[in-house]
Amino acid sequence: MISSPQHKTGDLMNKKTKRTFTPEFRLECAQLIVDKGYSYRQASEAMNVGSTTLESWVRQLRRERQGIAPSATPITPDQQRIRELEKQVRRLEEQNTILKKATALLMSDSLNGSR
Template sequence: MRKTYDKEFKLQAVRMVKEDGKRIAEVARELDLAEQTLHNWIKKYNKGKETAFVGNGNVQPEKKVEKDLQKQIRDLEEENAILKKAMGIFAKDQK
């Protein structure tokens, strides 16, 4: 089973390397992590700083905007389909 780690744990591990000057291998051993996992966390941190680890159920701001826009498109498409059906019904009644 895959382990999951919360945002604070990841930030603490990254800070141990970046701020305390410890080696990745040393921190990985201390925290019982794979070195590659810690290396990936550091890469993510370097790209996004504090927003790199969004936590459970949260998304990065740019992903949220994209998700919101996709929902809006789906809603508008559904509204269009309903309006087309209504137009068809009213057109039949006019005849």
């Protein structure tokens, strides 16, 4: 039985690396379809992005515009700002809880120490 040398090296050479896109780029691509009337094929070719990827970005943009919070990284500036503010609120709430516990602990220590 003859083994193919391409099997080992061919797999490595044909693997695609996963590209990452900025939220601004994703928004621009989705806006081509939603706002400017491009077809998925036209936008895909113009931006060098797969049509399936574009479909998910367009779906996400439409949901964000309807006020539905995204589960993925937000692409509209408003949704990005909302996510940042939500993180800040959570962090401040955690700090507030810690301060309340520390205050209660210090108060109980001072009451017990004064007896």
